[in-house]
Amino acid sequence: MLNNNHTNHYETNTILKIENVNLTLGDNHILDDINFEIKDIKEDGAIRGQIRGLIGPSGVGKTQLLKIIAGLNTPDTGSVLVAVDDKATLMPVKAGMVGVVAQNYPLFEHLSVLDNLILAGTASKLAKKESKEKAVELLNRFGLEERASFWPAQLSGGQRQRIAILQQLMVERYFLIMDEPFSGLDPKAITILLDFISEVANTNELNTIIIISHDIRSVVISADRIYILGRQYDSKGNLIRSAHITEEIDLLEMGLAWQDKIKELPRFNSLVNEIEEKFMRI
């Protein structure tokens, strides 16, 4: 039984499906039969996007999986299907269907903040005027309007990260992958970012943010479900199986998702500890 106020939620259509994904680079088998799917979670009376956490130790293959989910790299076998409309019609992923905010928050350095956003909008087939209107609206909505005329080099790390996310939001699509978004941020900046991610996710029912990180605490705070990517070793430490989804943790069912005061819940700390211990074995 759920111990939170969000009891009236239910899963509907599959909006992202990863089937039998394998990847080998040179002689190294990196990803071994990755399978998972993301369903649209609905809550009566609220717009609820999905926030998923993909955690795993450094070097396990998270970034390779990111590239495959984003259509930037092709797996040896398997497929990635993503929803392309409000009816959740699934199509094979192509570059541009899934947004990516990389760890270094790239922006076009030769364009102002506003022009960075406009470019992303026009790439998404918006007319330049519409794109500009949308860009200004987003900047206003997230309190960054004063930065519109700045060059990316003039932004602080936090501002740059938020602009990089807004740039991805300029493109009409539902999926955004964030690679190590909490890396190098102080606790206050992490709190601001967590609120920002939640606000962005909840702007559309199908919006789905996948956070790739090894900051377990922050992922547990923000996500509604977590996938653990890890390898399997025998008792002598020999690799038995390359990176695969070792476990799926449904935070919603555990009463840990969508909680304002999650850190005060005893289950939160014990879950973080459990995951940390699992990290040692994968």
Added chain:
Amino acid sequence: MSSKKNPFGQIIQINGSIPKYIKYLLYFVYFVIFVIVWHLNTGTTFRPFWEIFQSLGKLFFPGDPSIRSFYWDLIDSVKLSVWAIFISIIITLIFSYLSTMQLIRPLSHIISKGRFLGLLGISFMVVTSFGIGPKMKITLLTFGITVFFVTSMYTIITEIPQSQFDYARSLGLSELQVFWQVVIRGSLDQMLESLRQNAAIGWMMLPGVESAVGGGGMGFSLWENVKHFDAAKVLAILLFIILIGIVQDIILRGLQRLLAPHILVKK
């Protein structure tokens, strides 16, 4: 307790920070030292300043209608330099931008190795192909600039991180837009910086090319005066070569700031 930095103490600090007036003062001090050293060593090579300026007047206004004014040599050299830079830009940009395709990459690499051929080596090929004449000057100078320009541009283009291309593609940009935003516009500031450096190399080569081929130009005039051991005129021409080189650099720097204003923020 507060301590104020002594600006004069900062001039010998590693990575010290000094106000502008001290910076200009340093330039002035070095200039004065240069003038004193020159004056103290006046002789066969270091001619007095008044004699150099007098020679400059004679070069521009020879007084004899049968003697060509240095003005025309100046025009010839600038024209030659501008043409060589223009052709080099076209050749370099075609090969370096197309280096993003693996098909073209070996070609750019081979062209960049031409810098080890040397002007004498290429002169032989140019003479046998075109004979001695205006075409030889433009070909030699263009070659001299291009091989270095291609080398630096090849490095700039091939070192664009894969993550930049991934980022642009993740936004849904078409391949043409990716090429425009990541390769061309994204490297424009570095391209202009490289152009500045290579145009300077070209300007440095120009007197050598003109003196070797003949047929006018500042380098030719310089060589004529070297042969006659007219040190004052040689120094006057060298003064002009340096000044025009500096003007060329200022123009290209201005172009860089105009076309890639974001570099001003970085600095």
